[in-house]
Amino acid sequence: MEHSGKPNKIRLSTNPTNEALSKLKIGDIVYLDGVVYTGREGVYMRAIEDGEPIPMDLPAESAANFHCSPAAVQNEDGSFNMGAVTATASFRFSKWIGAWFKMSGAKLILGKGGMSPEDYKKHFVPNGAIYLTTVGYGTGALLGRGVKQVRALHWRKELGLAQAIWVIEVENFGPFIVESDLEGNSLFERENAKIAENLSKAYEGTRPAVLKRFGETDDRKDELI
Protein backbone atom coordinates (compact mmCIF):
# COMPACT_ATOMS: atom_id res chain seq x y z
CA MET A 1 0.00 0.00 0.00
CA GLU A 2 2.75 2.41 1.03
CA HIS A 3 4.48 2.21 -2.32
CA SER A 4 1.91 1.11 -4.86
CA GLY A 5 3.88 2.20 -7.95
CA LYS A 6 2.48 4.33 -10.75
CA PRO A 7 -1.23 5.10 -10.42
CA ASN A 8 -3.68 3.25 -12.73
CA LYS A 9 -5.21 5.17 -15.60
CA ILE A 10 -8.80 4.40 -16.54
CA ARG A 11 -11.25 5.68 -19.18
CA LEU A 12 -14.73 5.96 -17.69
CA SER A 13 -18.15 6.79 -19.11
CA THR A 14 -20.05 9.72 -17.64
CA ASN A 15 -22.91 7.22 -17.19
CA PRO A 16 -20.85 4.50 -15.54
CA THR A 17 -22.17 1.07 -14.56
CA ASN A 18 -22.00 0.00 -10.95
CA GLU A 19 -19.53 -2.64 -12.04
CA ALA A 20 -17.18 -0.07 -13.57
CA LEU A 21 -17.36 2.04 -10.42
CA SER A 22 -16.72 -0.91 -8.12
CA LYS A 23 -13.38 -1.48 -9.87
CA LEU A 24 -12.11 1.99 -9.05
CA LYS A 25 -9.76 2.42 -6.13
CA ILE A 26 -8.88 5.66 -4.38
CA GLY A 27 -5.84 7.15 -6.07
CA ASP A 28 -6.75 5.82 -9.55
CA ILE A 29 -6.54 8.29 -12.42
CA VAL A 30 -9.69 8.71 -14.49
CA TYR A 31 -10.42 10.27 -17.89
CA LEU A 32 -14.07 10.77 -18.82
CA ASP A 33 -16.02 10.27 -22.05
CA GLY A 34 -19.58 11.45 -22.60
CA VAL A 35 -21.41 14.43 -21.19
CA VAL A 36 -20.89 16.36 -17.97
CA TYR A 37 -22.92 19.25 -16.62
CA THR A 38 -21.91 22.00 -14.23
CA GLY A 39 -24.07 22.59 -11.17
CA ARG A 40 -23.22 24.41 -7.97
CA GLU A 41 -25.05 26.43 -5.28
CA GLY A 42 -27.20 28.36 -7.75
CA VAL A 43 -28.51 25.21 -9.41
CA TYR A 44 -28.96 23.37 -6.11
CA MET A 45 -30.95 26.20 -4.57
CA ARG A 46 -33.16 26.62 -7.60
CA ALA A 47 -33.86 22.92 -8.08
CA ILE A 48 -34.01 21.80 -4.45
CA GLU A 49 -35.24 24.80 -2.50
CA ASP A 50 -37.40 26.51 -5.14
CA GLY A 51 -38.57 23.25 -6.68
CA GLU A 52 -37.95 24.34 -10.28
CA PRO A 53 -37.89 21.33 -12.65
CA ILE A 54 -34.37 20.57 -13.91
CA PRO A 55 -34.21 21.40 -17.64
CA MET A 56 -32.39 18.13 -18.43
CA ASP A 57 -33.26 14.46 -18.49
CA LEU A 58 -31.14 13.22 -15.57
CA PRO A 59 -29.40 10.86 -15.20
CA ALA A 60 -30.11 9.64 -18.76
CA GLU A 61 -28.28 12.60 -20.32
CA SER A 62 -25.44 12.52 -17.81
CA ALA A 63 -24.66 11.15 -14.37
CA ALA A 64 -21.64 13.42 -13.89
CA ASN A 65 -22.13 16.66 -11.95
CA PHE A 66 -19.15 19.04 -12.18
CA HIS A 67 -18.60 21.72 -9.52
CA CYS A 68 -17.22 24.32 -11.88
CA SER A 69 -17.55 27.72 -13.47
CA PRO A 70 -15.65 27.73 -16.76
CA ALA A 71 -13.58 30.65 -18.11
CA ALA A 72 -15.89 31.00 -21.08
CA VAL A 73 -17.70 33.63 -23.10
CA GLN A 74 -20.83 33.33 -25.18
CA ASN A 75 -20.27 34.96 -28.55
CA GLU A 76 -22.84 37.22 -30.16
CA ASP A 77 -23.95 34.49 -32.57
CA GLY A 78 -24.77 32.27 -29.59
CA SER A 79 -21.70 30.03 -29.94
CA PHE A 80 -19.25 29.57 -27.08
CA ASN A 81 -15.56 30.17 -26.53
CA MET A 82 -14.42 27.93 -23.69
CA GLY A 83 -10.83 28.54 -22.58
CA ALA A 84 -9.63 26.90 -19.40
CA VAL A 85 -11.78 24.86 -17.01
CA THR A 86 -11.09 24.64 -13.29
CA ALA A 87 -13.23 23.16 -10.54
CA THR A 88 -14.46 24.95 -7.46
CA ALA A 89 -14.09 23.65 -3.87
CA SER A 90 -16.89 21.15 -3.18
CA PHE A 91 -17.04 21.10 0.63
CA ARG A 92 -19.39 24.11 0.51
CA PHE A 93 -22.17 22.10 -1.17
CA SER A 94 -22.58 19.50 1.55
CA LYS A 95 -25.97 20.88 2.56
CA TRP A 96 -27.62 20.00 -0.78
CA ILE A 97 -25.76 16.91 -1.92
CA GLY A 98 -28.16 14.33 -0.42
CA ALA A 99 -31.24 15.84 -2.03
CA TRP A 100 -29.34 16.34 -5.28
CA PHE A 101 -28.47 12.63 -5.54
CA LYS A 102 -32.18 11.76 -5.17
CA MET A 103 -33.15 14.27 -7.82
CA SER A 104 -30.41 13.74 -10.38
CA GLY A 105 -29.31 10.13 -10.00
CA ALA A 106 -25.71 11.39 -10.25
CA LYS A 107 -23.00 8.72 -9.94
CA LEU A 108 -19.97 11.00 -10.30
CA ILE A 109 -19.35 14.22 -8.45
CA LEU A 110 -16.42 16.11 -9.98
CA GLY A 111 -14.82 18.99 -8.15
CA LYS A 112 -11.94 20.32 -6.12
CA GLY A 113 -10.69 19.02 -2.80
CA GLY A 114 -13.31 16.38 -2.05
CA MET A 115 -16.08 16.38 0.55
CA SER A 116 -16.19 15.18 4.15
CA PRO A 117 -16.05 11.49 5.18
CA GLU A 118 -19.54 11.98 6.69
CA ASP A 119 -20.88 13.10 3.31
CA TYR A 120 -19.41 10.00 1.69
CA LYS A 121 -20.93 7.66 4.26
CA LYS A 122 -24.30 9.38 4.43
CA HIS A 123 -24.90 10.37 0.82
CA PHE A 124 -22.41 8.91 -1.65
CA VAL A 125 -22.37 5.28 -0.50
CA PRO A 126 -26.17 4.78 -0.35
CA ASN A 127 -26.48 6.30 -3.83
CA GLY A 128 -23.67 4.28 -5.36
CA ALA A 129 -21.71 7.41 -6.23
CA ILE A 130 -18.04 8.38 -6.05
CA TYR A 131 -16.07 11.62 -5.94
CA LEU A 132 -13.46 12.51 -8.54
CA THR A 133 -11.13 15.42 -7.81
CA THR A 134 -9.45 17.58 -10.42
CA VAL A 135 -5.66 17.65 -10.36
CA GLY A 136 -3.23 20.39 -9.41
CA TYR A 137 -5.58 22.21 -9.12
CA GLY A 138 -4.26 24.28 -11.94
CA THR A 139 -4.78 21.85 -14.84
CA GLY A 140 -7.33 24.10 -16.51
CA ALA A 141 -5.72 24.00 -19.96
CA LEU A 142 -5.64 20.18 -20.04
CA LEU A 143 -9.28 19.98 -19.01
CA GLY A 144 -10.13 22.61 -21.60
CA ARG A 145 -8.65 20.33 -24.26
CA GLY A 146 -11.03 17.52 -23.30
CA VAL A 147 -14.07 19.67 -24.07
CA LYS A 148 -15.49 18.75 -27.49
CA GLN A 149 -18.29 21.26 -27.44
CA VAL A 150 -20.85 23.01 -25.33
CA ARG A 151 -24.13 21.20 -25.97
CA ALA A 152 -26.42 23.53 -24.05
CA LEU A 153 -26.51 26.33 -21.52
CA HIS A 154 -29.50 26.27 -19.15
CA TRP A 155 -30.73 28.82 -16.63
CA ARG A 156 -28.28 31.37 -17.97
CA LYS A 157 -30.74 34.23 -17.54
CA GLU A 158 -31.87 33.10 -14.12
CA LEU A 159 -28.46 32.30 -12.62
CA GLY A 160 -25.83 34.15 -14.67
CA LEU A 161 -22.89 32.68 -16.60
CA ALA A 162 -20.93 31.42 -13.59
CA GLN A 163 -23.80 29.59 -11.90
CA ALA A 164 -25.70 28.39 -14.99
CA ILE A 165 -25.84 24.73 -16.09
CA TRP A 166 -23.23 24.19 -18.80
CA VAL A 167 -23.82 20.90 -20.59
CA ILE A 168 -20.49 19.88 -22.08
CA GLU A 169 -19.59 17.01 -24.42
CA VAL A 170 -16.22 15.61 -23.40
CA GLU A 171 -13.66 13.13 -24.64
CA ASN A 172 -10.65 11.91 -22.71
CA PHE A 173 -11.55 14.66 -20.24
CA GLY A 174 -9.14 14.73 -17.36
CA PRO A 175 -7.10 13.93 -15.45
CA PHE A 176 -9.21 13.29 -12.36
CA ILE A 177 -8.19 11.32 -9.27
CA VAL A 178 -10.57 8.95 -7.48
CA GLU A 179 -10.96 10.61 -4.08
CA SER A 180 -13.80 8.45 -2.72
CA ASP A 181 -14.73 4.90 -3.69
CA LEU A 182 -18.02 3.01 -3.47
CA GLU A 183 -17.29 2.14 0.16
CA GLY A 184 -16.78 5.77 1.09
CA ASN A 185 -13.01 5.60 1.66
CA SER A 186 -11.31 8.96 1.13
CA LEU A 187 -7.89 9.47 -0.41
CA PHE A 188 -7.36 12.89 1.20
CA GLU A 189 -8.22 11.47 4.62
CA ARG A 190 -5.77 8.63 4.12
CA GLU A 191 -2.98 11.01 3.07
CA ASN A 192 -3.73 13.48 5.89
CA ALA A 193 -3.44 10.68 8.43
CA LYS A 194 -0.10 9.53 7.01
CA ILE A 195 1.31 13.05 7.01
CA ALA A 196 0.06 13.75 10.54
CA GLU A 197 2.27 10.93 11.85
CA ASN A 198 5.42 12.84 10.93
CA LEU A 199 4.30 16.37 11.66
CA SER A 200 5.80 16.59 15.12
CA LYS A 201 9.20 15.96 13.58
CA ALA A 202 8.90 18.95 11.27
CA TYR A 203 7.87 21.09 14.24
CA GLU A 204 10.89 20.12 16.32
CA GLY A 205 12.84 23.18 17.47
CA THR A 206 9.94 25.58 16.94
CA ARG A 207 8.07 27.41 19.66
CA PRO A 208 4.42 28.50 20.07
CA ALA A 209 3.93 32.24 19.77
CA VAL A 210 4.19 34.40 22.89
CA LEU A 211 0.85 36.05 22.06
CA LYS A 212 -1.96 33.59 21.33
CA ARG A 213 -4.88 34.12 18.98
CA PHE A 214 -8.55 33.25 19.39
CA GLY A 215 -8.97 29.76 18.09
CA GLU A 216 -5.82 28.70 19.88
CA THR A 217 -7.99 28.84 22.98
CA ASP A 218 -11.66 27.81 22.82
CA ASP A 219 -12.74 30.07 25.63
CA ARG A 220 -13.36 33.64 24.51
CA LYS A 221 -12.98 34.76 28.14
CA ASP A 222 -9.37 33.57 28.18
CA GLU A 223 -6.52 35.99 28.04
CA LEU A 224 -4.26 35.46 25.05
CA ILE A 225 -0.93 35.96 26.78
Place this chain on the structure above:
Amino acid sequence: MISIDLIQQTAETLMDKAAIEIPDDYLDGLKKTASQEDGDLSSFVLQAMLENYQAAKEDRRAMCGDTGCPRWYVKMGNEAQIEGGAIALEAALRRATANATNGVPLRPNRVHPLWRTDHDNNVGIGAPEIEYGFEPGGDWVDLITVHKGGLFGTDYRMLFPSDGIEGIKRFYLDCLVAFGKRGLACQPAIIGIGLGGSKDTCMVLGKRAACLRVVGDKNPDPKIAALEDEFKELGNSIGMGAMGFVGKSMVIDCNIEVGYCHTGGMQMSVHAFCLSSRRAVARVFGDGRVEYRTDPDWFTDYQRRDTVEWNIPENQTKSA
Protein backbone atom coordinates in the same frame (compact mmCIF):
# COMPACT_ATOMS: atom_id res chain seq x y z
CA MET B 1 8.43 60.90 -23.73
CA ILE B 2 6.92 57.43 -23.45
CA SER B 3 3.92 56.96 -25.72
CA ILE B 4 0.66 56.13 -23.95
CA ASP B 5 -0.56 53.97 -26.85
CA LEU B 6 2.59 51.92 -26.59
CA ILE B 7 1.99 51.50 -22.86
CA GLN B 8 -1.56 50.21 -23.36
CA GLN B 9 -0.56 47.92 -26.21
CA THR B 10 2.34 46.51 -24.17
CA ALA B 11 0.10 46.08 -21.14
CA GLU B 12 -2.38 44.02 -23.19
CA THR B 13 0.40 41.75 -24.41
CA LEU B 14 1.57 41.33 -20.81
CA MET B 15 -1.91 40.31 -19.65
CA ASP B 16 -1.94 37.59 -22.28
CA LYS B 17 1.57 36.37 -21.48
CA ALA B 18 0.95 36.26 -17.74
CA ALA B 19 -2.21 34.17 -18.09
CA ILE B 20 -0.75 31.71 -20.59
CA GLU B 21 3.03 31.39 -20.24
CA ILE B 22 4.50 30.00 -17.05
CA PRO B 23 7.74 31.92 -16.26
CA ASP B 24 10.91 29.92 -16.97
CA ASP B 25 12.42 30.29 -13.50
CA TYR B 26 9.32 28.73 -11.91
CA LEU B 27 9.09 26.07 -14.61
CA ASP B 28 12.73 25.05 -14.08
CA GLY B 29 12.18 25.02 -10.33
CA LEU B 30 9.12 22.82 -10.69
CA LYS B 31 10.95 20.42 -13.02
CA LYS B 32 13.72 20.08 -10.48
CA THR B 33 11.22 19.47 -7.70
CA ALA B 34 9.36 16.94 -9.85
CA SER B 35 12.56 15.02 -10.52
CA GLN B 36 13.15 14.66 -6.78
CA GLU B 37 9.59 13.78 -5.78
CA ASP B 38 9.09 10.13 -4.89
CA GLY B 39 5.46 10.23 -3.69
CA ASP B 40 3.52 8.49 -6.49
CA LEU B 41 0.45 10.70 -6.43
CA SER B 42 2.38 13.89 -5.80
CA SER B 43 4.64 12.97 -8.76
CA PHE B 44 1.62 12.37 -10.96
CA VAL B 45 0.21 15.80 -10.11
CA LEU B 46 3.51 17.52 -10.96
CA GLN B 47 3.74 15.70 -14.30
CA ALA B 48 0.17 16.73 -15.10
CA MET B 49 1.07 20.34 -14.30
CA LEU B 50 4.07 20.23 -16.63
CA GLU B 51 1.82 18.94 -19.41
CA ASN B 52 -0.71 21.60 -18.57
CA TYR B 53 1.78 24.45 -19.03
CA GLN B 54 2.68 22.98 -22.40
CA ALA B 55 -0.97 22.67 -23.44
CA ALA B 56 -1.64 26.27 -22.38
CA LYS B 57 1.20 27.58 -24.55
CA GLU B 58 0.32 25.40 -27.55
CA ASP B 59 -3.37 26.30 -27.49
CA ARG B 60 -2.84 29.87 -26.28
CA ARG B 61 -5.35 29.30 -23.50
CA ALA B 62 -5.12 30.33 -19.85
CA MET B 63 -3.11 27.80 -17.82
CA CYS B 64 -5.71 27.71 -15.05
CA GLY B 65 -9.47 28.24 -15.30
CA ASP B 66 -9.23 30.52 -12.29
CA THR B 67 -7.20 33.33 -13.74
CA GLY B 68 -6.65 35.11 -10.42
CA CYS B 69 -6.82 38.82 -9.71
CA PRO B 70 -4.81 40.88 -12.21
CA ARG B 71 -2.78 43.71 -10.65
CA TRP B 72 -0.01 46.06 -11.75
CA TYR B 73 3.34 47.12 -10.39
CA VAL B 74 4.77 50.14 -12.14
CA LYS B 75 8.38 51.15 -11.69
CA MET B 76 9.64 54.37 -13.19
CA GLY B 77 13.13 55.48 -13.92
CA ASN B 78 13.72 58.96 -12.55
CA GLU B 79 14.02 60.44 -16.05
CA ALA B 80 10.81 58.87 -17.37
CA GLN B 81 8.14 61.14 -18.83
CA ILE B 82 4.83 59.55 -19.68
CA GLU B 83 2.59 61.04 -22.31
CA GLY B 84 -0.49 62.32 -20.46
CA GLY B 85 1.12 61.72 -17.07
CA ALA B 86 0.19 59.29 -14.32
CA ILE B 87 -3.57 59.66 -14.89
CA ALA B 88 -3.24 58.55 -18.51
CA LEU B 89 -1.03 55.67 -17.39
CA GLU B 90 -3.64 54.39 -14.94
CA ALA B 91 -6.39 54.67 -17.54
CA ALA B 92 -4.28 52.68 -20.01
CA LEU B 93 -3.68 49.89 -17.46
CA ARG B 94 -7.39 49.69 -16.60
CA ARG B 95 -8.28 49.52 -20.30
CA ALA B 96 -5.70 46.82 -20.94
CA THR B 97 -7.06 44.76 -18.03
CA ALA B 98 -10.63 44.99 -19.29
CA ASN B 99 -9.74 44.26 -22.92
CA ALA B 100 -7.61 41.25 -22.05
CA THR B 101 -10.30 39.79 -19.80
CA ASN B 102 -12.55 39.43 -22.82
CA GLY B 103 -9.75 38.71 -25.25
CA VAL B 104 -7.78 35.83 -23.68
CA PRO B 105 -10.44 35.05 -22.18
CA LEU B 106 -9.86 35.44 -18.44
CA ARG B 107 -12.42 34.71 -15.77
CA PRO B 108 -14.09 37.95 -14.66
CA ASN B 109 -13.22 37.29 -11.04
CA ARG B 110 -13.55 40.77 -9.58
CA VAL B 111 -16.84 41.57 -7.88
CA HIS B 112 -18.08 44.09 -5.32
CA PRO B 113 -17.46 42.56 -1.85
CA LEU B 114 -21.05 43.12 -0.67
CA TRP B 115 -23.26 43.45 -3.73
CA ARG B 116 -21.28 40.95 -5.84
CA THR B 117 -21.64 43.31 -8.81
CA ASP B 118 -19.49 41.96 -11.67
CA HIS B 119 -18.41 44.26 -14.48
CA ASP B 120 -17.25 41.17 -16.39
CA ASN B 121 -13.86 42.78 -17.03
CA ASN B 122 -11.84 42.55 -13.77
CA VAL B 123 -12.09 46.31 -13.30
CA GLY B 124 -13.91 47.97 -10.41
CA ILE B 125 -13.31 49.90 -7.21
CA GLY B 126 -9.61 49.50 -6.41
CA ALA B 127 -9.24 46.87 -9.13
CA PRO B 128 -6.79 46.27 -10.65
CA GLU B 129 -4.41 47.45 -7.93
CA ILE B 130 -1.65 49.69 -9.25
CA GLU B 131 1.46 50.08 -7.10
CA TYR B 132 4.48 52.25 -7.79
CA GLY B 133 8.21 52.25 -7.33
CA PHE B 134 11.00 54.47 -8.56
CA GLU B 135 14.58 53.95 -9.59
CA PRO B 136 17.43 56.45 -9.96
CA GLY B 137 18.27 57.34 -13.55
CA GLY B 138 16.68 55.82 -16.61
CA ASP B 139 14.15 57.01 -19.19
CA TRP B 140 11.92 53.96 -18.97
CA VAL B 141 8.94 52.50 -17.18
CA ASP B 142 8.70 48.86 -16.08
CA LEU B 143 5.19 47.41 -16.38
CA ILE B 144 4.74 44.31 -14.26
CA THR B 145 1.49 42.38 -14.11
CA VAL B 146 0.82 39.68 -11.54
CA HIS B 147 -2.35 37.54 -11.64
CA LYS B 148 -2.17 36.03 -8.22
CA GLY B 149 -4.58 33.20 -7.54
CA GLY B 150 -5.55 31.42 -4.40
CA LEU B 151 -7.99 32.41 -1.69
CA PHE B 152 -5.90 30.20 0.57
CA GLY B 153 -2.24 30.47 1.41
CA THR B 154 -1.81 33.89 2.96
CA ASP B 155 -1.67 34.84 6.63
CA TYR B 156 -0.30 37.45 9.03
CA ARG B 157 0.78 37.24 12.63
CA MET B 158 2.15 39.72 15.14
CA LEU B 159 5.21 38.12 16.70
CA PHE B 160 7.62 39.66 19.19
CA PRO B 161 11.39 39.70 19.49
CA SER B 162 11.18 37.03 22.18
CA ASP B 163 9.47 34.66 19.70
CA GLY B 164 12.77 34.54 17.85
CA ILE B 165 13.55 32.32 14.88
CA GLU B 166 11.77 29.40 16.59
CA GLY B 167 8.55 31.41 16.61
CA ILE B 168 9.02 32.43 12.97
CA LYS B 169 9.50 28.79 12.00
CA ARG B 170 6.41 27.74 13.90
CA PHE B 171 4.17 30.25 12.13
CA TYR B 172 5.71 29.37 8.77
CA LEU B 173 4.96 25.67 9.30
CA ASP B 174 1.46 26.44 10.59
CA CYS B 175 0.71 28.27 7.35
CA LEU B 176 2.10 25.56 5.07
CA VAL B 177 0.31 22.74 6.89
CA ALA B 178 -2.99 24.60 7.14
CA PHE B 179 -3.08 25.62 3.48
CA GLY B 180 -1.41 22.50 2.16
CA LYS B 181 -4.04 19.99 3.23
CA ARG B 182 -6.10 18.82 0.26
CA GLY B 183 -3.81 21.10 -1.75
CA LEU B 184 -5.85 24.22 -1.06
CA ALA B 185 -2.80 26.43 -1.69
CA CYS B 186 -2.11 24.67 -5.01
CA GLN B 187 1.44 23.91 -3.94
CA PRO B 188 4.34 23.58 -4.62
CA ALA B 189 4.55 27.35 -4.55
CA ILE B 190 6.97 30.22 -4.26
CA ILE B 191 6.61 31.20 -0.62
CA GLY B 192 7.12 34.84 0.23
CA ILE B 193 7.72 35.94 3.81
CA GLY B 194 7.50 39.51 5.02
CA LEU B 195 9.19 40.39 8.28
CA GLY B 196 8.83 43.71 10.06
CA GLY B 197 7.41 46.97 8.78
CA SER B 198 3.94 47.46 10.19
CA LYS B 199 0.92 45.23 9.61
CA ASP B 200 0.13 46.62 6.16
CA THR B 201 3.72 46.96 4.94
CA CYS B 202 4.50 43.49 6.28
CA MET B 203 1.75 42.05 4.08
CA VAL B 204 2.99 44.07 1.10
CA LEU B 205 6.60 42.91 1.63
CA GLY B 206 5.60 39.24 1.86
CA LYS B 207 3.41 39.40 -1.19
CA ARG B 208 6.13 41.12 -3.19
CA ALA B 209 8.67 38.57 -1.95
CA ALA B 210 6.43 35.84 -3.40
CA CYS B 211 5.39 37.54 -6.63
CA LEU B 212 8.24 39.89 -7.57
CA ARG B 213 11.30 37.73 -6.92
CA VAL B 214 12.26 34.81 -9.10
CA VAL B 215 13.15 31.25 -8.15
CA GLY B 216 16.82 31.01 -7.25
CA ASP B 217 17.64 34.56 -6.32
CA LYS B 218 18.81 35.37 -2.81
CA ASN B 219 18.36 38.15 -0.33
CA PRO B 220 21.63 40.19 -0.30
CA ASP B 221 21.91 39.80 3.50
CA PRO B 222 23.83 36.50 3.76
CA LYS B 223 22.12 35.55 7.02
CA ILE B 224 18.68 36.08 5.52
CA ALA B 225 19.77 34.17 2.41
CA ALA B 226 20.74 31.27 4.69
CA LEU B 227 17.31 31.42 6.31
CA GLU B 228 15.67 31.30 2.87
CA ASP B 229 17.51 28.07 2.13
CA GLU B 230 16.71 26.62 5.50
CA PHE B 231 13.01 27.47 5.19
CA LYS B 232 12.80 25.96 1.73
CA GLU B 233 14.25 22.76 3.09
CA LEU B 234 12.01 22.85 6.15
CA GLY B 235 8.87 23.27 4.03
CA ASN B 236 9.86 20.34 1.86
CA SER B 237 10.48 18.11 4.85
CA ILE B 238 6.94 18.28 6.26
CA GLY B 239 6.09 15.12 4.33
CA MET B 240 3.46 16.80 2.22
CA GLY B 241 3.49 17.27 -1.53
CA ALA B 242 1.21 18.51 -4.29
CA MET B 243 -2.52 18.40 -3.46
CA GLY B 244 -1.70 17.48 0.12
CA PHE B 245 -0.60 13.98 -0.87
CA VAL B 246 2.34 12.32 0.81
CA GLY B 247 5.49 13.76 -0.74
CA LYS B 248 8.13 16.42 -0.40
CA SER B 249 7.18 19.18 -2.81
CA MET B 250 5.70 22.12 -0.95
CA VAL B 251 8.11 24.94 -1.68
CA ILE B 252 9.75 25.78 -5.00
CA ASP B 253 11.61 28.61 -3.35
CA CYS B 254 11.35 30.74 -0.24
CA ASN B 255 11.94 34.47 -0.48
CA ILE B 256 12.21 36.72 2.57
CA GLU B 257 11.98 40.51 2.59
CA VAL B 258 12.39 42.69 5.63
CA GLY B 259 11.50 46.23 6.68
CA TYR B 260 12.38 48.14 9.82
CA CYS B 261 9.64 47.78 12.45
CA HIS B 262 8.66 49.07 15.88
CA THR B 263 11.26 48.14 18.48
CA GLY B 264 8.77 45.99 20.42
CA GLY B 265 7.42 43.90 17.55
CA MET B 266 8.31 41.41 14.82
CA GLN B 267 5.50 41.30 12.27
CA MET B 268 5.37 38.29 9.98
CA SER B 269 3.35 37.47 6.86
CA VAL B 270 3.37 34.38 4.65
CA HIS B 271 2.19 34.26 1.03
CA ALA B 272 1.99 31.35 -1.40
CA PHE B 273 2.27 32.08 -5.14
CA CYS B 274 0.47 29.01 -6.51
CA LEU B 275 1.16 26.49 -9.29
CA SER B 276 0.00 29.17 -11.70
CA SER B 277 2.67 31.74 -10.82
CA ARG B 278 1.50 34.29 -13.32
CA ARG B 279 3.74 37.30 -13.84
CA ALA B 280 4.98 39.15 -16.92
CA VAL B 281 7.21 42.20 -17.30
CA ALA B 282 8.16 44.72 -19.96
CA ARG B 283 10.39 47.78 -19.96
CA VAL B 284 9.08 50.53 -22.18
CA PHE B 285 11.69 53.16 -23.16
CA GLY B 286 11.28 56.78 -24.14
CA ASP B 287 12.66 56.01 -27.59
CA GLY B 288 9.90 53.47 -28.29
CA ARG B 289 11.80 50.27 -27.52
CA VAL B 290 10.01 47.51 -25.57
CA GLU B 291 11.88 44.69 -23.83
CA TYR B 292 9.90 41.75 -22.45
CA ARG B 293 11.15 39.63 -19.59
CA THR B 294 9.80 37.52 -16.70
CA ASP B 295 12.02 38.79 -13.85
CA PRO B 296 10.39 41.84 -12.26
CA ASP B 297 13.77 42.77 -10.73
CA TRP B 298 11.81 44.82 -8.22
CA PHE B 299 14.07 44.51 -5.20
CA THR B 300 17.10 46.50 -6.31
CA ASP B 301 19.67 47.94 -3.91
CA TYR B 302 17.75 51.18 -4.12
CA GLN B 303 14.47 49.54 -3.02
CA ARG B 304 16.24 47.98 -0.06
CA ARG B 305 18.31 51.03 0.90
CA ASP B 306 18.76 51.58 4.64
CA THR B 307 20.55 54.93 4.73
CA VAL B 308 19.32 58.52 4.76
CA GLU B 309 21.04 59.50 1.53
CA TRP B 310 21.44 57.38 -1.53
CA ASN B 311 24.52 57.80 -3.64
CA ILE B 312 23.65 56.91 -7.18
CA PRO B 313 26.23 54.51 -8.58
CA GLU B 314 28.16 55.99 -11.53
CA ASN B 315 26.62 53.69 -14.14
CA GLN B 316 23.06 54.65 -13.13
CA THR B 317 23.27 58.43 -13.39
CA LYS B 318 22.03 58.51 -16.98
CA SER B 319 19.61 56.32 -18.91
CA ALA B 320 20.17 52.66 -18.08
